Amino acid sequence: MFIEIITYRVVGCSNIKIRKDGSLTVANIIVKNLNVFYGKKQVLKNIDTKINSGRITAIIGQSGCGKSTFLKSINRIVEEENGRINGHIYLDEEDILKEDSQILRRKIGLVFQQPEAFPMSIEKNLSYIMNYHFNYKKLELKERIKTYLQMVGLYGEVKEELSNPAKNLSGGQKQRLAIARCLCLNPEVLLLDEPCSALDLKNTLDIEKMLLELKKKYTIVLVTHNLSQAKRIADDVIFMSEGEIVEEGSSKDIFSQPKSRKMREYIEYMEG
Amino acid sequence: MKRKVLDNLIKSILIFLGLIAVGLTLFVFIYVLYRGRRVISIRFLLDNPSGIPFGTAGGVFPAIIGTLMLGGLSALIGGLLGILNGLYLSLYSKGTKSGRILLHLITILSGLPSIIFGLIAYTLLIYKLGMGKSLLCSAITISAMILPFITIRAKKIFDEKGYTFFIESESLGLSKPYIIRKLIIPNCLGELVGAVSLGMLYGMGAVAPILYTGVVMNAPIPTSVNSPFMSLPYHLYMLANSGYSDEYALGTAFVLLAMLIIIEILCHLFASFREGVGFKRIFR
Ligand SMILES: Nc1ncnc2c1ncn2[C@@H]1O[C@H](COP(=O)(O)OP(=O)(O)O)[C@@H](O)[C@H]1O
Ligand SMILES: [Mg+2]
Numbered sequence: 116m117f118i119e120i121i122t123y124r125v126v127g128c129s130n131i132k133i134r135k136d137g138s139l140t141v142a143n144i145i146v147k148n149l150n151v152f153y154g155k156k157q158v159l160k161n162i163d164t165k166i167n168s169g170r171i172t173a174i175i176g177q178s179g180c181g182k183s184t185f186l187k188s189i190n191r192i193v194e195e196e197n198g199r200i201n202g203h204i205y206l207d208e209e210d211i212l213k214e215d216s217q218i219l220r221r222k223i224g225l226v227f228q229q230p231e232a233f234p235m236s237i238e239k240n241l242s243y244i245m246n247y248h249f250n251y252k253k254l255e256l257k258e259r260i261k262t263y264l265q266m267v268g269l270y271g272e273v274k275e276e277l278s279n280p281a282k283n284l285s286g287g288q289k290q291r292l293a294i295a296r297c298l299c300l301n302p303e304v305l306l307l308d309e310p311c312s313a314l315d316l317k318n319t320l321d322i323e324k325m326l327l328e329l330k331k332k333y334t335i336v337l338v339t340h341n342l343s344q345a346k347r348i349a350d351d352v353i354f355m356s357e358g359e360i361v362e363e364g365s366s367k368d369i370f371s372q373p374k375s376r377k378m379r380e381y382i383e384y385m386e387g
Numbered sequence: 388m389k390r391k392v393l394d395n396l397i398k399s400i401l402i403f404l405g406l407i408a409v410g411l412t413l414f415v416f417i418y419v420l421y422r423g424r425r426v427i428s429i430r431f432l433l434d435n436p437s438g439i440p441f442g443t444a445g446g447v448f449p450a451i452i453g454t455l456m457l458g459g460l461s462a463l464i465g466g467l468l469g470i471l472n473g474l475y476l477s478l479y480s481k482g483t484k485s486g487r488i489l490l491h492l493i494t495i496l497s498g499l500p501s502i503i504f505g506l507i508a509y510t511l512l513i514y515k516l517g518m519g520k521s522l523l524c525s526a527i528t529i530s531a532m533i534l535p536f537i538t539i540r541a542k543k544i545f546d547e548k549g550y551t552f553f554i555e556s557e558s559l560g561l562s563k564p565y566i567i568r569k570l571i572i573p574n575c576l577g578e579l580v581g582a583v584s585l586g587m588l589y590g591m592g593a594v595a596p597i598l599y600t601g602v603v604m605n606a607p608i609p610t611s612v613n614s615p616f617m618s619l620p621y622h623l624y625m626l627a628n629s630g631y632s633d634e635y636a637l638g639t640a641f642v643l644l645a646m647l648i649i650i651e652i653l654c655h656l657f658a659s660f661r662e663g664v665g666f667k668r669i670f671r
Pocket of ligand 1: 153
């Protein structure tokens with residue numbers, strides 16, 4: 116059911132290319148010389164990297180090193196918080212800093228670090244977004260709400276209370292609702308800022324399973340504090356420190372043979 | 388142990404102060420009711436004023452309606468502008484220079500004495516623009532006076548109950564007007580009504596801004612916004628000033644007080660029902 120929906124949407128998307136063998140490919144994110152400022156403070160310094168489609172990229176690093184800001188720059192929400200972005204971010208060839216920000220944000224969904232449940236019912240949290248972007252009939256809307264809630268493993272828990280206020284959900288449930296909200300954009304890129312920080316192990320593993328499934332269709336970037344999570348699901352890892360990328364590479368290499376001292380210290384520190 | 392004694396002491400002082408506030412309000416209300424008891428009746432509410440000197444017989448009906456119309460119109464103008472200002476300050480100009488300048492100007496405006504608003508409105512609207520003394524003219528003046536209050540309140544409401552939702556909604560590609568219409572306003576409506584109504588009550592009780600711009604001693608119920616009008620505070624002011632009839636003055640005062648309190652309670656009720664707590668909140 117879900118795969119059908121995605122395919123149907125994906126084909127309608129301008130950025131999706133069809134390979135010779137008929138399969139679909141989503142865009143890579145290429146970052147060139149990115150500098151981000153909040154007021155006079157420079158939060159990101161000379162970021163150069165490439166984030167590959169069809170893979171899960173984990174961003175790790177001490178808190179305050181600019182991980183959230185990096186995601187917010189790719190979604191350009193930094194601009195609404197009066198931050199300044201210099202440099203280039205490409206979604207394949209297209210410079211997203213030149214694109215209309217609203218169109219862009221629909222393509223690049225972001226789940227905030229501590230997402231809010233919007234002050235409305237659970238189902239309206241999703242229909243509020245879908246009604247703006249799409250023209251679904253009532254029945255399809257209902258069907259989709261169910262699908263997205265199922266994808267994040269929330270449907271079973273809340274199916275009796277879809278019209279109750281979402282503010283009564285637990286922290287973990289709110290986090291999953293926020294992921295569902297993002298999924299209902301049918302984006303090309305999913306940016307997730309510590310999406311499992313309030314979840315127990317079972318829900319965490321469910322979300323990870325979902326991400327592994329989704330990575331065929333999306334470019335996924337995940338900020339995490341949980342190194343074992345990064346080892347479990349990330350294909351690539353970016354390690355940041357003080358606003359800079361210190362080390363990046365495939366998950367296997369980077370965890371088995373960290374090159375920089377900072378990275379080694381960080382791993383040691385996190386693993387106790 | 389010491390902490391506990393101190394805590395209890397502070398608590399008792401606060402309770403005492405609270406009781407004084409409640410007591411004072413009750414005292415004023417009862418005093419006014421008692422002194423005006425002989426004139427207060429249904430007829431006093433529903434009759435036109437009469438007698439010589441004027442106002443020492445009959446009722447205050449046109450003044451009640453005039454005050455309500457003035458309040459409504461001011462709330463409409465001042466409320467709308469104040470809420471728009473608040474939206475701009477909280478959601479559109481956070482941390483920008485234009486936002487800071489606007490906020491400074493509004494803070495300055497909020498410090499101006501009400502008579503200044505009356506004089507400026509008189510010079511601008513009546514003297515320069517040639518408007519007649521009218522309900523509209525007074526409502527504009529009152530709106531200007533309550534605008535800073537409503538703006539600052541509205542900004543605070545949007546900061547607290549809107550900003551994070553706003554940013555997160557924007558990150559999902561929704562447009563600002565859509566977010567405001569579908570999420571921000573519905574979520575803040577109860578408190579916004581509270582803020583506007585407080586501003587309105589403050590405006591309805593003021594005499595200085597309407598003195599030169601629209602209020603008159605004796606007028607029928609306004610038939611349009613261009614008519615001059617009667618108002619309770621001004622009626623009261625004239626009666627009390629002339630000293631002919633304390634009873635009629637205090638009767639008028641009672642009607643004014645009761646009206647303000649009823650409106651306040653209604654707005655409060657509206658706000659609590661919006662938040663789904665019903666009657667509980669009034670007594671909190
Ligand atoms: N809206 C903002 N305004 C000003 N400074 C900010 C803002 N958001 C983040 N910062 C600063 O940017 C730095 C990086 O923050 P963040 O990206 O949240 O780090 P991380 O997610 O890695 O913990 C911090 O020093 C923080 O104080
Ligand atoms: Mg963060």
